[in-house]
Amino acid sequence: MDFESNYDIAATAEFIRTHKFTRVALQFPDDLLKDSTRLVRVLRKKLHSLRESDATDIGLYVMADTAYGSCCVDEVGASHINADCVLHYGHTCFSPTTSLPAFFVFGKASIGIADCVESVAQYALENNKPIMVLFGLEYAHSIQQIRTALLESSTSCRSDISFADVPSPYMFPSKDTKKLNGHQEAVCGCSDDSDSGGASGTIFSIGGLTWKLPEGQSMEDYSLFWIGHDNAAFANVVLTFNACEIVRYDATKNQMVTDLSQQRRILKRRYYLVEKAKDANIVGILVGTLGVAGYLHVINQMMELITSAGKKAYTLVMGKPNPAKLANFPECDVFLYVSCAQTALLDSKEYLAPVITPFEATIAFNRGSQWTGAYVMGFGDLINLPQVQDGNEEEARFSFLKGGYVQDFENQENVEGEQEDLALANATEKALQLRDNCNILIKGDAKSGAEFFANRTYQGLSIPDENTTPQPFVIGRKGRAAGYEDENNKH
Known part of the structure; x- marks a missing residue:
């Protein structure tokens, strides 16, 4: 199949001409980036044939590395050049955009x-x-x-x-x-x-x-x-x-x-992660997209769901997640990944904490809900789900993973009434684990990131506060570690 037919050059040029776009962003995945320069040259030539007078006024900008998944339209990267639209090439999840129109070129794979x-x-x-x-x-x-x-x-x-x-x-x-x-x-x-x-x-x-x-x-x-x-x-x-x-x-x-037994086992794995999420006390909400329409609504919906369950939530924006990035937040017991439908399932076996989807969070943090086997991946169906009803948070529940009854933390509204200087001490005292041979009662380890930080053995560099007067600056060493300029023994 020839180059112009594979990349739909004629249809792309007609889309730009019809809507009179002047600043166009071209988004490529890594495997198609090698064709970007040739594609821009062929597309500009096609635009010249359609609009000989003002085709030179159309700016084509190639976006290589996306901050999030390459299947979603990178509206954040396109906004840096004030683009009017985005031409998306390669595999796509077809998630709706929020501010920019998009034209998708799926590619044409060979098939018998x-x-x-x-x-x-x-x-x-x-x-x-x-x-x-x-x-x-x-x-x-x-x-x-x-x-x-x-x-x-x-x-x-x-x-x-x-x-x-x-x-x-x-x-x-x-x-x-x-x-x-x-x-x-x-x-x-x-x-x-x-x-x-x-x-x-x-x-x-x-x-x-x-x-x-x-x-x-x-x-x-x-x-x-x-x-x-x-x-x-x-x-x-x-x-x-x-x-x-x-x-x-x-x-x-x-x-x-x-x-398809390997794919069927995914459901068992996801159900196991839901049970682990039920025992979590601190939840990190990972923002996995800034372009899919409705992502802010879902984040706010998940924040209300987590706080109503008596847990603490933090919102983290870090681009594409990996085990090294998430390891910087060991206080989080579970991560909630808000992303498009085709990148939301992260294989969290290498991560220190499990990574779940918003739909799995609605099952884990909504008291009394049960998994019927139905699974929701897209934002649209998730937004249209019924509102979460507040349950009895003081009632202990049975944890299948810990093998005993677990009492979740109280609602944060009850903690706000405590005195500010005693809040951290009281929360630390409540974080102790109590076990009895007859009746097992397990309480969580930490309620917030600040409490987790206070209980750490290593808390970072501490600056002595005995002498608070300004001190003169000190000139450091010059050279390399193998031999500084002020060292006597030089080889």
Whole structure:
């Protein structure tokens, strides 16, 4: 496939010309950065052919390293150059933007049409449920060909196979946080004609893909056929529709993968992290995005949820998290990662503390809530969840991990009434652990970061305060550690 077709040069130039953008930011992941200079040169040449008079006034700026996940639109980086829009290249989570319009270039990965059609038809014949075909966005260019070839080769099962709609390559900012789970406009209808009409039904959306089920049907009635790689987008599908039978077609190897036991174990791991989060006293909220619409609403919602559960919360902004960064905050018992749907699942086995998602936090910190098996990844569905009801925080609960009853800290409103000079001492006294052979009662270790810091053995450098008068400055040594200039022994 030629360069201009792979990067949709013509459609990109037309998008810029139609909306009269003059400052355009181009966002590349690391693996596509090698093509950035050539792409800018080809795109500028195409713009000259469309607008010969003022094409030179259009500024194209390449953004290489993003502060957060490369799948999200980097509106913060684009705002540094006062960009009018962002051209996003490569894999994307299709999360809604807050302030800037975006144009997505998914790329066009190669796929064997005939082999894929044969795999879909064979799976449909062996399955007694209708099939819903989902796919990675890099294969969106070939879905219409696959559907046409499937209708021609296996007419007997065509009514049992439905395809998700290809998302529109452009996106405009979403201001209404209550409608963040709404789907984007589709550029082509890949579903059956019976489903595309005005009949009532349920619309599903995930990772930019949308499809509609007839009234009275649910996703549990379908089997999912995924075309694409085993990546974050596929993990999002597995967790969201964990009650459905799912198979994956690997286009690079031209074979079907039916063993998804590794992906199924993710749910068990996430449930274990939820149980650990219930015993946490200090929660660190990691800001994993500054561009996805609704992230501030979710952070405030999580802050209210944590404080209502009688725990302490800190908001941390550090870009892409890693074990070394989070190790600087050992007082946090658990971290809550507010990010897009496809980067929220961090494998926290190497971290000192578990990292959970906002949906898992609603289960862990809402007293009396239970996990029904449903899983929510996107901001839209999470924002529309019912408001948390305050429970009885003084009542002890049973901890499955500690094997005893745990009494959470009191609500912070009760602590504010204490005297300021005695608050830290009283909280430290309450942090002691009490154990009895008959009735086990466990209380947490620390209630705040300040208390944790006060109980540390090493508290950093201490400046003596005996002599408070200004002191003259001292000239330090010159040279290298191997041999300073004032040393007598020089080699």
